[in-house]
Amino acid sequence: MSTPSMRSLITRGTTRGFTSYAVAALALSAGALSVGAQSFPARPPAPTAIAPAQFPPFQQAVLPNGLKLLVVSNPRLPVLSISISFPAGSQYDPDGKSGTAEMVAGLLTKGGGTRNAEAVAAAIEGVGGSISAGAGADFLTVNVNVLSDNAPLALQLIADAVMRPTFADKEVELYRTQTLSGLQLSQSDPAAIAARVFARELYGKHPYGRSADPASVKAITRADLVAFQTSRLAPRGALMVLAGDITLARAQQMVAAAFTGWSGMRPAAGALLGVESSRTATEVVLVHRAGSVQSNVVMGNLTWAPADPRSYAATIANKILGGGADSRLFMILREQKGWTYGAQSGLTRQLGTGYFTASTEVRTEATDSSLKELLTQLHRIRSEPIPAKEFDDAKNSLVGRFPLQVQTADAVASQVSTAQLLGLAPDYVQSYRQKLAAVTPVMALAAAKAAFRPDAALVVVVGDGTKLYDKLKAIAPVRIVSPDGVRLQPEDLVVKAVALDLAMDQLAPRSDSFAVYVQGNVFGFLRSRLERAGAGWKYIEDTQLGPIMQQHTEVSFGADLEMTAVTQSGKAQGMDTKIDVSYASGRAKGSATTPQPTGGTKTIQVDAEMPLGAIDDNLLASLLPAFRWVAGAKFPVALFSSGKGSLTPAMLSVSGEESVTVPAGTILAWKVDLTGSDQPVTFWVEKSAPHRLVKFASVGAPVEMRLVK
């Protein structure tokens, strides 16, 4: 839920339509009355000439320890933006420890010198400034924004961060936990899966193809972080940019004072940066996610080195193809066909070989049509002359927008340092607009031919393989993989529900009460009751989650675990939700109204196959006492989502045992991971009979249910 935004109520949206009406002018006729004045033009005036860019002068210096300083001096306002970048991006992560660079960056501002995490936050908040750090594929950067009279504090915080980070165990573990949750969550996020698979398939064994996974993040030790920081965050090879109310002389003096005693070797160079594509034909990698109602399509190819002169023309071609609400992909896939909310394309520039992508998220049924259309549009933009009006609109928009992107000291510093770090021409930022303006339609066509390769593209589709495989096969050769990268064969796509081997005699009438914790605070409750109903059972659950949602669920099932019916009613984020589904003769039928990620609710009619052995996903928690728990056990379960009307193969795995303290007491429990479902969940199930569910938590969300009684 979000707060009712006061400002947005009174800001109008951008409604679009095309109706025009003739109207009588309300004003007087200017020509008749104002003698001598020019009349009002009936068409928009033409642009006036572009003046050469008026950038503040850049000054550079190299300190004795090898640190490169770049000062963008602009005393107009007493603001100062400082960034320092190191060749310490994720491409330098040690083997098997992907995620190191990001973890180092995340922890640099969580304690350094004599300040702990809270003290760093308080120091910067106290002067109205901000500090942040992050790592990309090539570089790790720390940023600080302050009023210029706080420059000494800003530099001290940066020096503490990069020279004397604490890497306190508490902060390391907190960061690791958050990262692991994020990773687990991303395994259920189709867009994240698509991005990961795309990078791996595009770059192969090159460091750009790697990404952090739970094993690599768990493998990182504090010693690894320290080693990475001491070897890569060295003055030699780093670039510090100070932009705003400061002179080069003062910057040199203050930096020298704040970074006293800083020295170090230049960090080792990275892997060979140039990557040649060996792809000679378009190939589809289908990532099978059973039950997906949407497909994420990401396609693209390698491009070139960052300073390639074709970049300007390619940027304009890309703007026409898929860069915004005016572009071909957006207009055709969304406005004309209505297949998707968005379709876009982009060019990524990095130290090594860059890449192009075009992507969209579409309904499963529209997947093959959308992919065909993407390919058609890619062919078109590299083979047909671009109409002059369309070309001019795109170019003018890009040329015009640039000044808006470099208005603040912070923005100038960011543009300048990016250009420096990528080794672009010394006057890159100053001449950017003129270079763009000099592009002709012929140049754009030529650049498009080289940058967009529909004839040799990598296409990643994340979606329901059972519905997509045959259709995609008609477009290009298809390789199927599971979300975790295991190669699958077409026959693997059929969901086989496995009859659950449960100890039904362990199931007993029971009622449990859980407190819902959000970030450690009680936020709601979940009460469940399992009772006999004739020869079978009835499970009843009431949940309230703060002001966000409340719901009442009832699931009926028979003595042999055959599903009978599920009803659910409630309210989520202020909207009414409802599920009413009956199970009979191997099918699930009914209707479901559920909240949508994009806002609002959606009602679907459910009519789907319900193989024997599949269970309603609302029921899983109540059946946990009847599983035959042992160390290392894995139980495949076919979960039917009555809200989505689809079946998902999921896995329950015992990943360890832990002593868990909840309001009901301290209980020794199996830690059980549910994976494969839309929302991964961790359960803690009492080790001894009656195997009560003690605690469960949604992975990646700060929500935990703890047993009260």
Added chain:
Amino acid sequence: MRLFNARRLAAGALFGVVASSATLPGQGSQIVIDKSTLANGLRLQLVEDHSSQVVAVSLWFDVGARDELKGKTGFAHLFEHMMFQGSANIKKAEYFQLIERAGGRTNANTQYDITRYYEEVPSNRLNLALWLEAERLRSLNVSAENLKNQIEAVKEERRLRVDNQPYGSAIWEATLSLFDEGSCFAYAHSLIGSMDDLNASSVADVKAFFDRYYAPNNAVLTVAGDIKPAEVKKLVEQYFGSLQRQPEIAKPACDQPFNVGAKRTRVPDDKATLPAVLTLYRVPAAGHADYPALDLLTTILGTGESSRFNTVLARDKKLALGQQLYLNPFGPRRGPGMWMALAIANQGVHPDSLEAGMLAEIARVASEGVTEAELSKAKNQFRASKTNERQTAFEMTEAIQAATFYLGSAEAINTDLDRYTKVTVADLKRVAAQYLVPANSLIVTVEPQTKKGGPVP
């Protein structure tokens, strides 16, 4: 789960009532404003600043919900929608499209005291932005069909943002009873308006509204950035010069006295599942001497992790799930304003306990005051945000317009920071004791209801 992040919704930040500068060392230089008035009464304010190649055009009309009469509520906002429906030489979608193709952006917004339209463009497209603003003033297309469409659009906006949002009707409507309908209808009625009033509006009503309020002598055009003032003046004369002056308009009064006795109201809300408490107090206008102290007090109580509401009510006592504090949540005003604290009760917390906790924190300022460190932090945050705002031409125009409309002159942007710098801990204690007291308050309790009307179990 950051529901109500304890960050002020920055009424000041965008609407810029407290645009600062420039008289203290380290605050940046004085802003020089070139002011002139066209023969038809249009006031023009220019700031030449070639530090970027951007120009911002800001056109504010001296009309807002405040000017609406009984039976005609919601007109100011409805009319703002009408301004995007096309004119003699422009189709509906073209306002946005032409600006986007020039690399710029444009939008508009309605508040109680003003209605604002703006464009941010590269400086070689200043002519386009000015032309578009003049074009619709010259020949706006007010048709029955457009009006009907936009009434529907406003209704949809109301459903989306007020009716379907938990706490929406409490915030947007219950808070209005802080003001008295008789003595201050201006601020006692809803900005989005009554649906009955909107349904009853006619093309003739809208045209009359346009003629009366969208007149050159009821507007201020501020242009800042990479401009040559002489050229801008020439263009403005060419595009806007033939618009016709209209009779001057008397502004509706708001004779709302302070300390008229505590008010209390309860709002059933079938979208909310947890109770919430809103405490509101009448405060003076943005130009009043006590306003800076009230603004800094809002920061100390409600902004950031270390604010008092967050540390005491949310973290220590666990009474609140989250909170937001505002000085003038609906934008600054030339009349009396409102100071508002909104908190959502934690699970199992009775709204009365939450209310008692909120009132205790507010009362503690009046009894014990704040620390020098708290005041210094609030001033630093204020100074930083106001200085950062001046980095872009768009924010510069907003700050100048706000100074013009709320502080009496554009030049006030050069002196406003002084008002904040001078505030002492004694001032904070005094304003808290003077305004944030029961006799000057409205307390709104939001009670979750089921659809059928019963309380939530």
